[in-house]
Amino acid sequence: xxxxxxxxxxxxxxxALAGALVLPQRMVMPMDLGSYDFxxxxxxxxxxxxxxxxxxxxxxxxxxxxxxxVPDAYCKISVGANSTMRPPFRTSxxxxxxxxxxxxxxxxxxxxxxxxxxxxxxxxxxKLVDKDDRLGHADISVRDLFRSDGARELELEREGVETGxxxxxxxxxxxxxxxxxxLSSLQYEGKNRLCGLATIIVTKxxxxxxxxxxxxxxxxxxxxxxxxxxxxxxxxxVAHYPGVDALNPMYDSxxxxxxxxxxxxxxxxxxxxxxxxxxxxxxxxxxxxxxTTRVRRRDSIKSSFSLIKNSMHxxxxxxxxxxxxxxxxxxx
Numbered sequence: 001x002x003x004x005x006x007x008x009x010x011x012x013x014x015x016a017l018a019g020a021l022v023l024p025q026r027m028v029m030p031m032d033l034g035s036y037d038f039x040x041x042x043x044x045x046x047x048x049x050x051x052x053x054x055x056x057x058x059x060x061x062x063x064x065x066x067x068x069x070v071p072d073a074y075c076k077i078s079v080g081a082n083s084t085m086r087p088p089f090r091t092s093x094x095x096x097x098x099x100x101x102x103x104x105x106x107x108x109x110x111x112x113x114x115x116x117x118x119x120x121x122x123x124x125x126x127k128l129v130d131k132d133d134r135l136g137h138a139d140i141s142v143r144d145l146f147r148s149d150g151a152r153e154l155e156l157e158r159e160g161v162e163t164g165x166x167x168x169x170x171x172x173x174x175x176x177x178x179x180x181x182x183l184s185s186l187q188y189e190g191k192n193r194l195c196g197l198a199t200i201i202v203t204k205x206x207x208x209x210x211x212x213x214x215x216x217x218x219x220x221x222x223x224x225x226x227x228x229x230x231x232x233x234x235x236x237x238v239a240h241y242p243g244v245d246a247l248n249p250m251y252d253s254x255x256x257x258x259x260x261x262x263x264x265x266x267x268x269x270x271x272x273x274x275x276x277x278x279x280x281x282x283x284x285x286x287x288x289x290x291x292t293t294r295v296r297r298r299d300s301i302k303s304s305f306s307l308i309k310n311s312m313h314x315x316x317x318x319x320x321x322x323x324x325x326x327x328x329x330x331x332x
Contacts, residue, residue, distance in 0.1 A: 045176070046113065047174045048108050048174040050172040052106050058098075069124075070096040073125075075091045076120070079116055089107035091105050106192060115143055118139060122134070136163045138169075150170055194258050194260060200221055203251065215240050215249070218236065229263050
């Protein structure tokens with residue numbers, strides 16, 4: 001029992017650390033609040049990465065009693081530690097195949113740093129039991145993948161042991177751009193493809209009208225509220241504490257909403273009033289429940305919606321000045 005509790009506790013701690021300190025998460029500690037401006041420290045994403053598990057090889061037939069079982073393989077692919085905005089991609093299942101191919105299945109992820117890792121997990125689907133068998137896993141940093149011209153064969157491991165099974169991973173990189181062509185280009189249409197990104201920056205609120213001892217506020221940001229594309233985000237909570245101005249709280253939070261072509265078309269068909277209500281912010285007091293003192297949505301919330309340009313993005317390894325290179329819109 002103790003070992004079970006210990007392993008569960010370790011897993012909880014690791015997940016908490018990954019949620020706060022593993023790319024794309026970053027922690028900023030201002031040294032001088034008088035001159036500190038969160039927008040000066042904000043680092044926009046590198047761009048978008050389109051990932052494909054091209055094929056696999058080396059999978060082996062398994063014995064199950066007197067029968068032989070050829071794997072029904074599928075992959076789960078993720079990038080970085082943040083899976084809330086863009087969940088892991090699951091490929092189709094290739095039935096009874098020792099050399100499966102998923103070359104026509106692509107998935108787009110927002111890329112925040114070239115050192116983020118791409119994780120691949122391969123499973124054997126089994127509909128007769130609740131849990132599929134894991135055939136192995138592998139990972140590689142985006143930087144290392146593009147040092148191999150955007151494609152590399154990775155050997156899978158299981159419980160720290162090499163399996164002799166391999167997956168060919170390939171990717172395309174799309175950089176930031178202030179051009180709007182990706183919103184209507186056929187290159188960015190289709191299942192699992194992104195055509196843009198909405199960037200929502202919440203820096204601070206002003207003059208919260210409650211006693212500072214009761215203040216414990218956060219900002220809720222709702223995108224596409226009431227639609228099939230709805231996404232809801234929350235900043236951290238700012239409470240009264242020595243050295244903290246709880247009535248003028250600094251939230252310093254960034255949220256990104258991946259935009260698909262279907263989302264663009266869907267909003268294009270909606271009334272103008274609905275469009276204006278696509279994103280709204282609210283500051284909520286978590287401690288006070290009295291409706292006379294509850295903090296309501298205020299126009300004084302300082303939210304910044306930015307069009308991120310290439311000029312804001314420092315030249316990174318692998319960038320070039322070719323105007324014909326792949327690009328994707330980051331706009332709202």
